[in-house]
Amino acid sequence: MTDAQWAILEPLLPPPGNTTGSGGRPEKHCRRLVLDAIFYIVRGGIAWRQLSAEFPPATTVYAIFTRWVRAGVWQRIHDVLRDRIRVHGGRSPLPSAAIIDSQSVQGSDTVPGSSRGYDAGKKTNGRKRHIAVDTNGLLLAVVVTMAGIQDRDAAFRLLAALRAWFSTISLVWADGGYAGRLIDWSKHVLFLSVQVVKRTDAVKGFKVLPRRWVVERTLCAARRSVVSPVQPGRTWREVLGSGG
Structure with a gap:
């Protein structure tokens, strides 16, 4: 990370251990280096035990990573960066509209049968991620289910x-798979207007559909881990460093 990037992320991390001199051991490794190690793992898609020797021990980095997961650190970092990007683009940090879609993902051998299913349409045995994004394609909410749902x-x-996190959202775009009782339920229970963006049967081949292409781009970016959906081809660290 650059100094500017670290200045943004450091305040979002939990307070260091043993800062008062009582209870527990002081942190041995530089937090900035630990964060770089975690980014290295995620960006490279490698196993923890393959972490380069220039970083702290893999077991230590993994222990800190899981501790920060339980503390909600990654959610906080994600939300702050998303809000910064929205403000930088001249928008309010709180969105008023969202787009939803899903993607079935093949499950590895370690995924238990109790939490996986078969998506006959996509011929995929695994899990399905259901996401809601803003009009830039930035994540707002995620739900993971069996692929058969x-x-x-x-x-x-x-x-x-989505409603629990954002009271400001009033409009949601979706594809034809969400038509039916969901629309009435959303209107009367959550006070959300769900508009279905349908594909025109007269059009043959590929066609970019209004609004829907944004969430589809995010799902595509999700397969490349930390690639930013708002600026395809650039990582979150590159976006953060440019102020965008």
């Missing part, structure tokens, strides 16, 4: 989570 069924949970 229908989109409209999981959308009840997704929209409920």
